[in-house]
Amino acid sequence: xxxxxxxxxxxxxxxxLQPPGIPAVAPLPTGESEDTRRIAERFGxxxxxxxxxxxxxxxxxKPEQLVALAEFAKTDPHLRYETLIDVSAVDRSELxxxxxxxxxxxxxxxxxxxxxxxxxxxxxxxxxxxxxSLTGVYSGATWPEREVWDxxxxxxxxxPDPRRILMPENWxxxxxQKQVPLGxxxxxxxxxxxxxxxxxxGKQILEAKSAPPKxxxxxxxxxxxxxxxxxHPSTHGVLRLVVELDGETVVNVDADLGYLHSGxxxxxENKRYKDFVYYTDRMDYLTAxxxxxxxxxxxxxxxxxxxxxxxxxxxxxxxxxxxxxxHLFWLSTHVLDVSGTGxxxxxxxxxxRERILDLFEMVCGARLTVGYMRIGGxxxxxxxxxxxxxxxxxxxxxxxxxxxxxxxxxxxLWSERLIGIGKITREEALDMGLTGPMLRGSGVxxxxxxxxxxxxYENYDFKVPVxxxxxxxxxxxxxxxxxxxxxxxxRQAVDNLPDxxxxxxxxxxxxxxxxxxxxxMEALIHHxxxxxxxxxxxxxxxxxxxxxxxxxxxxxxxSDGTARPYRLHVRGPSFNNLYAISKMSKxxxxxxVITNIGSIDIVLGxxxx
Amino acid sequence: xxxxxxIVIPTIRSLVLIVVLLTGFAYLTWYERKLLxxxxxxxxxxxxxxxGLLQPVADAVKAVFKEExxxxxxxxxxxxxxxxxxxxxxLIIWAVIPIGKGFPAVADVPIGxxxxxxxxxxxxxxxxxxxxxxNNNYSLLGALRSSAQMISYELPLxxxxxxxxxxxxxxxxxxxxxxxxxxxxxxWLWIMFPLFFICILAETNRSPFDLxxxxxxxxxxxxxxxxxxxxxxxxxxxxxxxxxxxxIMATLFFGGYRLPFGIGGEIMPxxxxxxxxxxxxxxxxxxxxxxxxxxxxxxxxxxxxxWKTLLPISLGYMIVTxxxxxxxx
Numbered sequence: 001x002x003x004x005x006x007x008x009x010x011x012x013x014x015x016x017l018q019p020p021g022i023p024a025v026a027p028l029p030t031g032e033s034e035d036t037r038r039i040a041e042r043f044g045x046x047x048x049x050x051x052x053x054x055x056x057x058x059x060x061x062k063p064e065q066l067v068a069l070a071e072f073a074k075t076d077p078h079l080r081y082e083t084l085i086d087v088s089a090v091d092r093s094e095l096x097x098x099x100x101x102x103x104x105x106x107x108x109x110x111x112x113x114x115x116x117x118x119x120x121x122x123x124x125x126x127x128x129x130x131x132x133s134l135t136g137v138y139s140g141a142t143w144p145e146r147e148v149w150d151x152x153x154x155x156x157x158x159x160p161d162p163r164r165i166l167m168p169e170n171w172x173x174x175x176x177q178k179q180v181p182l183g184x185x186x187x188x189x190x191x192x193x194x195x196x197x198x199x200x201x202g203k204q205i206l207e208a209k210s211a212p213p214k215x216x217x218x219x220x221x222x223x224x225x226x227x228x229x230x231x232h233p234s235t236h237g238v239l240r241l242v243v244e245l246d247g248e249t250v251v252n253v254d255a256d257l258g259y260l261h262s263g264x265x266x267x268x269e270n271k272r273y274k275d276f277v278y279y280t281d282r283m284d285y286l287t288a289x290x291x292x293x294x295x296x297x298x299x300x301x302x303x304x305x306x307x308x309x310x311x312x313x314x315x316x317x318x319x320x321x322x323x324x325x326x327h328l329f330w331l332s333t334h335v336l337d338v339s340g341t342g343x344x345x346x347x348x349x350x351x352x353r354e355r356i357l358d359l360f361e362m363v364c365g366a367r368l369t370v371g372y373m374r375i376g377g378x379x380x381x382x383x384x385x386x387x388x389x390x391x392x393x394x395x396x397x398x399x400x401x402x403x404x405x406x407x408x409x410x411x412x413l414w415s416e417r418l419i420g421i422g423k424i425t426r427e428e429a430l431d432m433g434l435t436g437p438m439l440r441g442s443g444v445x446x447x448x449x450x451x452x453x454x455x456x457y458e459n460y461d462f463k464v465p466v467x468x469x470x471x472x473x474x475x476x477x478x479x480x481x482x483x484x485x486x487x488x489x490x491r492q493a494v495d496n497l498p499d500x501x502x503x504x505x506x507x508x509x510x511x512x513x514x515x516x517x518x519x520x521m522e523a524l525i526h527h528x529x530x531x532x533x534x535x536x537x538x539x540x541x542x543x544x545x546x547x548x549x550x551x552x553x554x555x556x557x558x559s560d561g562t563a564r565p566y567r568l569h570v571r572g573p574s575f576n577n578l579y580a581i582s583k584m585s586k587x588x589x590x591x592x593v594i595t596n597i598g599s600i601d602i603v604l605g606x607x608x609x
Numbered sequence: 610x611x612x613x614x615x616i617v618i619p620t621i622r623s624l625v626l627i628v629v630l631l632t633g634f635a636y637l638t639w640y641e642r643k644l645l646x647x648x649x650x651x652x653x654x655x656x657x658x659x660x661g662l663l664q665p666v667a668d669a670v671k672a673v674f675k676e677e678x679x680x681x682x683x684x685x686x687x688x689x690x691x692x693x694x695x696x697x698x699x700l701i702i703w704a705v706i707p708i709g710k711g712f713p714a715v716a717d718v719p720i721g722x723x724x725x726x727x728x729x730x731x732x733x734x735x736x737x738x739x740x741x742x743x744n745n746n747y748s749l750l751g752a753l754r755s756s757a758q759m760i761s762y763e764l765p766l767x768x769x770x771x772x773x774x775x776x777x778x779x780x781x782x783x784x785x786x787x788x789x790x791x792x793x794x795x796x797w798l799w800i801m802f803p804l805f806f807i808c809i810l811a812e813t814n815r816s817p818f819d820l821x822x823x824x825x826x827x828x829x830x831x832x833x834x835x836x837x838x839x840x841x842x843x844x845x846x847x848x849x850x851x852x853x854x855x856x857i858m859a860t861l862f863f864g865g866y867r868l869p870f871g872i873g874g875e876i877m878p879x880x881x882x883x884x885x886x887x888x889x890x891x892x893x894x895x896x897x898x899x900x901x902x903x904x905x906x907x908x909x910x911x912x913x914x915x916w917k918t919l920l921p922i923s924l925g926y927m928i929v930t931x932x933x934x935x936x937x938x
Contacts, residue, residue: 411904
């Protein structure tokens with residue numbers, strides 16, 4: 001049906017630009033840590049390599065022992081890796097290696113010990129590999145493993161629900177495999193009158209004959225099955241939920257994703273490192289600054305570049321402003337979901353968000369897709385008018401948050417609708433790999449800004465709000481308090497804003513100032529090299545998670561030493577958190593499904609990526 | 610003369626009333642949009658005409674000239690009839706409401722109270738039939754909610770009306786307005802007004818009790834499959850219902866067309882209709898104010914509130930009223 005022969009890439013890097021002599025093989029760890037030594041002792045020969053790589057604990061394990069290792073890591077009292085953050089995979093067919101074409105990569109976190117562990121599992125069986133499924137150990141692996149099967153073509157033995165998740169069921173290839181070209185594929189559905197499928201669809205509309213619906217597994221037509229979305233007012237975009245109802249009580253929920261899948265990962269693997277920053281804006285378009293930050297930090301981890309303190313403080317200010325903006329938008333849409341379009345809080349929260357967008361416009365000219373940060377710093381310094389406006393915002397915002405709380409927290413209807421709805425216990429939250437306010441609302445005291453600080457967050461004094469109830473109301477309270485804490489962080493950052501350069505002075509990474517180009521030959525060369533070729537990132541792999549407003553936003557980058565990431569994987573917090581919708585909604589009313597969607601706080605641009 | 614008084618005059622009165630109500634509906638949409646916009650720190654319609662005053666005209670033209678779409682999977686006869694069935698009760702309930710001294714809207718029937726209760730009872734048919742005939746899951750859920758909600762809230766509403774009836778001692782609304790009331794009667798009535806207003810909100814499907822059409826879960830509830838002028842009829846029914854119930858509340862609780870000291874009654878009786886209109890506008894403001902500031906309860910919470918809170922209260926209120934009437938009147 002479809003021609004999947006490799007095509008010449010549009011942005012293929014000329015062979016002469018490939019730095020010679022860089023071995024493009026698996027990035028091997030060196031040294032060891034307490035955890036990796038313990039694992040190596042326990043599993044002996046099954047561990048192919050274990051140690052530290054860019055400061056991350058990495059274990060290479062044989063597939064036979066993968067499940068045992070996960071179980072050991074989860075249950076061993078000295079390890080206690082309670083949660084599986086992410087599953088991804090690397091197709092190494094374009095690297096000069098001949099064996100183990102696919103590697104699956106797992107990110108584990110121990111919240112109690114503040115540790116991060118990366119497990120890499122080289123798979124046998126060449127082009128159609130099978131990996132053991134970790135869903136038995138961490139149920140949060142269900143969706144990420146489906147995603148890996150969908151995009152990378154790796155089957156997971158023992159997976160309870162082995163359907164594709166983002167691409168259509170009949171899609172002929174697995175797009176992230178390296179032989180699949182970027183763009184230019186034939187789309188396997190047509191819109192011609194001759195197409196039999198379209199004809200039957202047309203008849204269905206014109207003649208009122210409905211075909212028996214295709215139900216997701218585990219649902220039956222004994223009950224009423226309704227379709228929420230993809231075009232529905234409250235699914236926050238193009239999410240489709242198939243809901244089985246008994247009266248108005250929800251029996252079963254199945255989420256259908258992928259309507260907004262735009263292949264960011266594939267695109268990223270075909271762009272130079274510096275050019276992908278702008279694409280990250282478009283994933284979770286409500287937290288563009290945080291996305292920029294996460295991506296830049298991941299690349300900087302591989303580059304090992306030092307970021308000047310002023311750039312770090314500016315990044316913190318922007319990321320925290322973005323968190324407030326995102327939470328405000330969450331609040332307004334959540335109110336809309338629960339209370340209807342007439343509710344005025346919708347507009348009040350949007351009004352305050354508008355101020356933040358104005359601030360963003362001052363620093364970078366854009367309001368939504370900002371593209372402000374650069375690898376090595378930020379794109380430009382703040383203008384002189386920025387700080388007075390920010391001061392004004394800091395002055396009015398606390399009162400506004402109190403105002404919202406007066407309308408909601410102390411209003412009987414709001415708490416009546418939220419208390420006890422969408423309950424997730426602490427254990428379930430850990431098991432499902434939830435992050436962000438979803439995790440803190442369930443009583444897990446974890447915030448990456450405090451517990452794995454990046455970009456100088458260790459210098460700020462702030463509290464991490466935690467609530468134990470695990471229902472929508474607890475998550476609401478957590479987010480409201482987070483806004484206040486973000487204001488505190490911004491206050492401190494503004495008061496102690498250091499002087500100095502706003503980006504790294506390393507000319508191999510950041511372009512020289514315009515004035516320097518006129519007088520310095522070397523600057524001109526650097527500029528030319530950066531603009532035409534980009535910079536080369538030393539081979540290796542890095543996972544960097546940041547606390548975005550919705551949870552842990554992670555970037556996994558696998559570099560082969562060229563100017564483009566060999567593999568770029570995004571761990572979207574919305575995607576992993578949305579997995580909880582089924583568990584949260586069962587047994588509640590139909591209205592609560594909508595409340596739960598709002599409470600998870602999803603952006604479909606990031607769920608589908 | 611007989612036929613003239615019996616047929617021609619009521620016909621003319623009805624026609625005038627319908628024209629006034631339809632205009633009132635059109636400007637009620639404008640009023641609501643403007644007010645909501647002010648609550649929302651927005652401007653509201655301000656492009657068509659001065660202050661957006663021509664906006665309702667533009668809306669009407671748009672609705673009338675839209676293509677009539679009747680989906681194939683609906684029960685056609687009921688589907689077309691349902692909007693009319695929703696609108697007619699909202700209009701005919703006006704027949705008994707007194708709008709000036711010695712001037713009932715159409716007729717001073719001695720059973721005005723019963724007329725209101727009876728017509729309010731058939732109001733829900735339009736919504737239920739619309740949801741049923743649409744053959745759509747969202748519409749069906751909306752219709753089911755609507756029928757359950759209206760039945761549940763008609764009970765306390767009816768009990769409250771009976772209490773008022775006990776105080777008035779007469780089924781005629783004209784007599785109710787004209788008859789003098791003791792001060793404790795007023796206060797006793799006003800104590801009950803907020804609860805009565807809650808019942809009215811549920812009865813007219815207004816926010817926060819607009820569960821039959823909850824746009825954020827049921828898309829548009831019972832009217833999901835309707836478009837163009839048929840949708841506009843439902844819209845009209847809802848808004849005219851708001852005007853109607855406001856007029857009823859003004860009549861029952863705030864002296865209808867009369868102001869204190871006999872203004873609108875004995876003094877300047879021509880002011881009566883305007884006084885009633887003014888009271889209606891103030892009560893409509895309440896509807897919109899509530900919509901802008903209150904969230905929506907869940908369906909089961911709404912039902913629980915009716916059966917477990919409002920019904921006992923209204924029963925108790927009725928008993929106490931009866932005792933008051935027996936011992937003080």
